[in-house]
Amino acid sequence: MAELKQAEIAKLAGVSQATVSRVLKGDPQVNMEMRERVLAVVQQLGYVPDARAQSLRSQRTRLLGLVIHRAPDALAGDPFFSALIAMIVEQAGRYDYHLCVDTARTARSQRAIYEELLRTRRVDGLILVESETHDRRIERLSREGFPFVLIGRYDPEDAVCSVDNDNIGAAFLATDYLLRTGRRRIAYLGGPAGLTVTRDRLQGYKTALESHGVGYDPSRVVFADFNPRSAASATTELLRQNPPPDAIVALDDMLAIAAMRTAKQHGCRVPEDLALIGFNDSPLCEYVEPRLTSVAVEIPTLARKATELLIELVEGREPSLRRQIVPARLVKRDSA
Amino acid sequence: MAELKQAEIAKLAGVSQATVSRVLKGDPQVNMEMRERVLAVVQQLGYVPDARAQSLRSQRTRLLGLVIHRAPDALAGDPFFSALIAMIVEQAGRYDYHLCVDTARTARSQRAIYEELLRTRRVDGLILVESETHDRRIERLSREGFPFVLIGRYDPEDAVCSVDNDNIGAAFLATDYLLRTGRRRIAYLGGPAGLTVTRDRLQGYKTALESHGVGYDPSRVVFADFNPRSAASATTELLRQNPPPDAIVALDDMLAIAAMRTAKQHGCRVPEDLALIGFNDSPLCEYVEPRLTSVAVEIPTLARKATELLIELVEGREPSLRRQIVPARLVKRDSA
DNA sequence: GCTCCCTCAGAATACGATTTCTATTATAGC
């Protein structure tokens, strides 16, 4: 099978190469007879245009980028990301885009990877997750005018396109529920302190406490990295207090489950002595004992909106809504 | 910031564009003085070559493809794939390759996506997972001479490059362990019957039974799709038998955990009445109650070898080993 | 002193598509 190019098709169809291109692009300026002649040959040979050449000429790769800021092993067990990736891929596919996934464990390699993706023009746009409160990537990308969408929130820059869970509302929901069911010594187990999501949920937690007239006690707030050891030691710190908390709102299900294990090891009964609420409503929740109550964030919606928004930016349309909030809801199970 | 091209750099450094290209490619045929002059300008302006142009000219995109044959929602909760993706990305990055992830839920879209990735030359090579016993993708790719590596095994074609867990050995390990601990009515809960991995592990299971002189009973073998309902109903089918099995070897941890839940709902005690062993040693195992005994497959090793093998193929080197087997080991916990 | 070869850098071309420009033909308008 000889290498297929538009030139070959053109020769076989007895037209010029420009015409072949026009037919394939659906240009209306080409008459029926020619169009059919070309399409016949294209069909017969199964010709598909070379994406590399298209990319160069059109300055578009039809590739979107997703960079995940975690070491591969911290990512490995996390169902949030496989869901996110799957949904973005799915959604991008609808518009004929593909997804390029990268990871970057260290801060240095993070910058390098953004530099590379941006400068080499390998991708048309980027989806960012796990933003920090002062995020150099975001400032950089904004300055360069490179299309990107944030999954999460970013305060300083107002023009940044973002799609976010209603994290403040979600944490409020969880904390409020615990308060209503009689808990009073509610602790907050956050992720890394620099993450926007950690701060937003802390905010919702505080607001709920206030609305019930329960004092906010900073010693009941701890932070952990996304690994079991860190989560366990943070939980232990909470449980050692006197009196110990009677409930924990955790940043995500993995942390909540790690806390559950630790609590059990300390002889705590869940939910009698300690109520637990996680985030993400991951499949895990159903499988642990007791089943974990969790705040469901709609990952598919999040992914869909982010992807659509990014594609709008990439294709130069002005998005109708630059910031979108996806509501969350509490899924009650047995742990709280 | 004006558009940066080699031509601009060349002008500023007072050399030809060809020289700039040569310097950046590390061509030894260019003397020190010029090299430094060019590099100075490159550094100063932060110039990085355009990947699209490089792709067209060199006929290489430096992109590898991974196509996952599951509906996004079946993928969502599965930690195996996030681990796999993370590790492949990591490994590919070492060689300056990126990863493009696609999903394809239906058979038709599967073929379309392979067609597309292959014909458009958007990726340099493909990693295939979850191969079937008669896999048209594989035959197609082989015929076209397109570089690809299989994670899994494929019998008919001998020249196919693949990296696989020692699935037969692993299932033997699990089954043998159950037999040694006194179980006799051991069932096998497989995935979709067409998958090679389902068959290979069935093979190991059978061999172990035979080696202990325990008869193989086909009614103790059931298959399920990768979703909780399917797993639950397959398990129920097993438990309804008389006498019911006293152990289940499941194809993966998700299935094993689904089986565990179902068994509990039927009033079965685990492991007293029913022992359970899963596969993948995912983080889940630690979190369920009782903790799940599982066969650990080394996902990082698998991903690393597959990626390295694929890159060898892509770059036209003859790989030293076309088929590699990664050993598995049993991680004993509380469920068996 | 001349040739030969070697080193090295610039000029030119190729990669495969898209798009602008140009030319041809047909049609309309008067």
Next chain:
DNA sequence: GCTATAATAGAAATCGTATTCTGAGGGAGC
């Protein structure tokens, strides 16, 4: 019947880099 205009397809330029081809200059060998 002649020009103005549209419709349409071919020719040519372009995207930014890699590489082949070409030529200039210098050193070695006789």
